[in-house]
Amino acid sequence: MEKITNYGPILIRKGPYKGKIGYYDDTDMDGKLIIYPNVPIYCSDYYKVSQSAATSVIPTACLAERLSDIDHELYKNCSLEYLPAEEEIMLLHERVFCSDMLTARHLRSMQKFQDQNKTEVFISHSSVDLAFSRAIATDLMDAGFSVFLDD
Known part of the structure; x- marks a missing residue:
């Protein structure tokens, strides 16, 4: 499992948001990644996904x-x-x-x-x-x- 450590672009690989690409900005209290659909300054809504559902490698x-x-x-x-x-x-x-x-x-x-x-x-x-x-x-x-x- 890839450990996401750097903020920035993320590809969601599985779960209800599979295929979406967004910006990883923070981690919540449960260890889920908070992913915005664009850089956070532009957005108020976000997705929460597990570490195992995301990757920073985006072909x-x-x-x-x-x-x-x-x-x-x-x-x-x-x-x-x-x-x-x-x-x-x-x-x-x-x-x-x-x-x-x-x-x-x-x-x-x-x-x-x-x-x-x-x-x-x-x-x-x-x-x-x-x-x-x-x-x-x-x-x-x-x-x-x-x-x-x-x-």
């Missing part, structure tokens, strides 16, 4: 998948209006958090290998697949490839 593909899942939930809500406002706000907070993390990883990877002579990879994609394409590009750049992704 780039998980970020892209979570963004897609959130967009799907928000789209369904717009057409069916089935989500309470509080849940919709939490999803929007989480969407911004995940998008910011994915963008930061992408930019870091682009800069890291910008000046190196590496094997070049071109990623062609539809605008619908941009988040997933960025995830692939980020992982390839972290692996040492020079990647061209037309945003």
Whole structure:
């Protein structure tokens, strides 16, 4: 079992909040992690999860998948209006958090290998697949490839 010791981004691996990504800010009296859907300064609502249900290792593909899942939930809500406002706000907070993390990883990877002579990879994609394409590009750049992704 991974011991979560540093505050910051967390992926919830199991339980009722499985798949959600948030910011670990504190631990309650029972030892449960308090996870906000974005950095705590922006949010008042949070989830409580056990240490064993969370990990600080968040693969780039998980970020892209979570963004897609959130967009799907928000789209369904717009057409069916089935989500309470509080849940919709939490999803929007989480969407911004995940998008910011994915963008930061992408930019870091682009800069890291910008000046190196590496094997070049071109990623062609539809605008619908941009988040997933960025995830692939980020992982390839972290692996040492020079990647061209037309945003």
